[in-house]
Amino acid sequence: MKRPWQGQVEPPLLKTVPRHDPHNPLCPGATRANGEVNPYYDGTFLFDNDFPALQPDAPSPGPSDHPLFQAEAARGVCKVMCFHPWSDVTLPLMSVPEIRTVVDAWASVTEELGAQYPWVQIFENKGAMMGCSNPHPHCQVWASSFLPDIAQREERSQRAYQSQHGEPLLMEYGHQELLRRERLVLTSEHWLVLVPFWAVWPFQTLLLPRRHVRRLPELTPAERDDLACIMKKLLTKYDNLFETSFPYSMGWHGAPTGSEAGANWDHWQLHAHYYPPLLRSATIRKFMVGYEMLAQAQRDLTPEQAAERLRMLPEVHYCLGQK
Amino acid sequence: MKRPWQGQVEPPLLKTVPRHDPHNPLCPGATRANGEVNPYYDGTFLFDNDFPALQPDAPSPGPSDHPLFQAEAARGVCKVMCFHPWSDVTLPLMSVPEIRTVVDAWASVTEELGAQYPWVQIFENKGAMMGCSNPHPHCQVWASSFLPDIAQREERSQRAYQSQHGEPLLMEYGHQELLRRERLVLTSEHWLVLVPFWAVWPFQTLLLPRRHVRRLPELTPAERDDLACIMKKLLTKYDNLFETSFPYSMGWHGAPTGSEAGANWDHWQLHAHYYPPLLRSATIRKFMVGYEMLAQAQRDLTPEQAAERLRMLPEVHYCLGQK
Ligand SMILES: O=P(O)(O)O[C@H]1O[C@H](CO)[C@@H](O)[C@H](O)[C@H]1O
Ligand SMILES: O=P(O)(O)O[C@H]1O[C@H](CO)[C@@H](O)[C@H](O)[C@H]1O
Numbered sequence: 028m029k030r031p032w033q034g035q036v037e038p039p040l041l042k043t044v045p046r047h048d049p050h051n052p053l054c055p056g057a058t059r060a061n062g063e064v065n066p067y068y069d070g071t072f073l074f075d076n077d078f079p080a081l082q083p084d085a086p087s088p089g090p091s092d093h094p095l096f097q098a099e100a101a102r103g104v105c106k107v108m109c110f111h112p113w114s115d116v117t118l119p120l121m122s123v124p125e126i127r128t129v130v131d132a133w134a135s136v137t138e139e140l141g142a143q144y145p146w147v148q149i150f151e152n153k154g155a156m157m158g159c160s161n162p163h164p165h166c167q168v169w170a171s172s173f174l175p176d177i178a179q180r181e182e183r184s185q186r187a188y189q190s191q192h193g194e195p196l197l198m199e200y201g202h203q204e205l206l207r208r209e210r211l212v213l214t215s216e217h218w219l220v221l222v223p224f225w226a227v228w229p230f231q232t233l234l235l236p237r238r239h240v241r242r243l244p245e246l247t248p249a250e251r252d253d254l255a256c257i258m259k260k261l262l263t264k265y266d267n268l269f270e271t272s273f274p275y276s277m278g279w280h281g282a283p284t285g286s287e288a289g290a291n292w293d294h295w296q297l298h299a300h301y302y303p304p305l306l307r308s309a310t311i312r313k314f315m316v317g318y319e320m321l322a323q324a325q326r327d328l329t330p331e332q333a334a335e336r337l338r339m340l341p342e343v344h345y346c347l348g349q350k
Numbered sequence: 351m352k353r354p355w356q357g358q359v360e361p362p363l364l365k366t367v368p369r370h371d372p373h374n375p376l377c378p379g380a381t382r383a384n385g386e387v388n389p390y391y392d393g394t395f396l397f398d399n400d401f402p403a404l405q406p407d408a409p410s411p412g413p414s415d416h417p418l419f420q421a422e423a424a425r426g427v428c429k430v431m432c433f434h435p436w437s438d439v440t441l442p443l444m445s446v447p448e449i450r451t452v453v454d455a456w457a458s459v460t461e462e463l464g465a466q467y468p469w470v471q472i473f474e475n476k477g478a479m480m481g482c483s484n485p486h487p488h489c490q491v492w493a494s495s496f497l498p499d500i501a502q503r504e505e506r507s508q509r510a511y512q513s514q515h516g517e518p519l520l521m522e523y524g525h526q527e528l529l530r531r532e533r534l535v536l537t538s539e540h541w542l543v544l545v546p547f548w549a550v551w552p553f554q555t556l557l558l559p560r561r562h563v564r565r566l567p568e569l570t571p572a573e574r575d576d577l578a579c580i581m582k583k584l585l586t587k588y589d590n591l592f593e594t595s596f597p598y599s600m601g602w603h604g605a606p607t608g609s610e611a612g613a614n615w616d617h618w619q620l621h622a623h624y625y626p627p628l629l630r631s632a633t634i635r636k637f638m639v640g641y642e643m644l645a646q647a648q649r650d651l652t653p654e655q656a657a658e659r660l661r662m663l664p665e666v667h668y669c670l671g672q673k
Binding site: 030031032033034035038060077078080093094095096146148150151152155156157158159160161167169171175176177178192196199200203224276278280300302314316317318320321322323324325 | 353354355356357358361383400401403416417418419469471473474475478479480481482483484490492494498499500501515519522523526547599601603623625637639640641643644645646647648
């Protein structure tokens with residue numbers, strides 16, 4: 028952290044996003060690339076991505092002739108979910124009841140797409156730095172005919188831990204972090220936020236329910252309200268850290284769905300990962316390059332230092348403080 | 351690849367890097383952060399990183415009280431290697447004999463640090479987009495007391511393949527790619543460059559010797575000359591692709607070193623990975639975010655398309671063509 032930084036400085040934020048832009052395909056009433064017109068929605072709005080990476084009818088690559096050249100069809104659907112009709116808000120600037128409607132929409136889309144697909148990946152890329160190409164508050168949902176790599180790794184680790192120790196890995200992990208406290212950021216009646224012991228991004232966090240919950244749709248109304256509340260607090264802290272709209276990629280992981288949903292997935296615990304790139308300021312990020320790509324992740328500050336800085340930050344958003 | 355891009359556009363390159371800047375700590379004759387003065391070197395120059403991530407005497411974290419909280423000391427050294435006394439050149443603009451001195455320096459540092467450390471990671475972060483904070487042509491060498499994660503994964507895969515198929519994975523892989531041709535970029539008497547079947551970055555390549563070589567120091571003089579030559583061709587093609595100084599992280603992987611260097615590592619084949627971020631132009635990159643971070647890599651163009659584009663590009667650098 029002491030080395031002088033003469034490298035890339037990120038461009039400052041576009042300051043003025045108009046509340047409504049009829050040419051923005053995510054806005055209520057706008058016409059999308061495929062000619063469809065968005066409804067004048069006033070909560071969340073879910074639609075098919077006009078440029079999907081996964082398609083339900085992707086052709087099969089056919090049999091392979093060699094063990095080193097194995098390929099399989101990747102089938103699925105890609106959806107976009109708008110969080111709010113206005114383009115000039117972000118989750119931490121939305122009210123708790125508005126965030127609660129997002130939580131409900133996440134649970135419903137998991138249920139809907141999970142009826143057919145074994146994995147439903149909800150993720151949000153926030154900010155231009157994280158490859159987000161539209162400032163309107165939204166996330167994406169990609170459902171796939173296969174367990175993606177990271178899902179497979181979490182499946183293996185959680186299954187192995189359960190069979191060795193007789194309890195879910197992330198239940199015991201959350202329990203330990205509650206005792207140790209040094210990596211905790213926020214706690215509430217139903218949820219925990221912490222900088223995980225294994226964090227690689229400077230201010231990476233893990234959001235965990237306290238109760239054993241395998242998937243989003245299982246959350247009770249009280250847990251959903253409390254989730255909306257703790258998300259607002261966490262994202263407010265993030266924005267307050269460098270007084271900027273904090274960029275990140277985040278996503279939910281829960282037990283696999285689809286035709287095997289009825290199997291025993293008790294080793295799974297629902298959780299969300301937040302991966303934010305900023306390191307020193309609103310314009311100086313962590314680069315995951317060179318050594319990290321070719322050898323191993325290495326951190327510029329400890330998880331305990333990151334947790335302490337996040338813990339100390341106010342829960343009132345810096346843009347709302349003057350009111 | 352068809353979706354319109356309204357997202358982040360990278361800042362254009364700083365056009366004028368002075369050939370010599372007495373305040374640049376990588377230049378001949380400059381004073382570094384620790385007060386040392388660089389010699390007036392005229393080939394390559396290796397020195398200790400003044401802000402090392404690894405240190406030879408890192409303290410041990412002590413025993414752990416829980417299976418989920420395991421930590422170990424990471425010990426090592428970090429060095430910087432300048433490729434050339436001038437700040438305004440890059441490898442593709444250097445002559446083949448100049449690049450050959452870099453190859454020799456890589457082999458020597460592997461030998462020197464490999465006498466003590468089990469892993470010597472040589473890597474180059476090129477360009478501000480890849481977190482490089484100094485335009486002077488250089489790479490880094492981090493030697494560690496442990497096998498980093500990626501090294502461990504390559505060790506496992508190569509060992510398993512050898513024990514199942516009786517030959518090194520990457521020897522058979524290179525052989526197959528020579529037969530299939532569709533992912534080849536360049537071939538020479540002693541080397542191959544291809545876009546690997548498993549590539550995740552748009553124009554990612556793998557550089558492989560044709561002979562079974564476990565580590566850089568084993569390369570013959572003829573193989574070293576030929577390596578300098580094929581590297582110049584590859585990096586010229588990269589620069590020509592979007593007519594820019596092409597950013598990337600690259601690094602060498604070879605059999606582990608250190609006290610176990612004498613064991614049987616015949617399943618290893620030396621290779622270099624190139625991971626370049628650009629996707630569509632000199633300013634539009636691939637973002638490895640959201641789905642890629644939380645689920646699985648997904649490509650915007652196929653390895654075969656990438657290989658074909660690279661194959662078609664001239665081997666004369668766009669900056670030198672007019673001469
Ligand atoms: O060593 P540098 O150039 O200071 O730093 C660069 O390379 C390191 C090793 O890949 C990374 O950890 C840093 O994030 C990056 O900015
Ligand atoms: O879906 P978008 O916003 O067009 O694209 C963004 O998210 C995708 C999924 O994480 C990534 O593959 C793209 O690189 C990124 O730019």
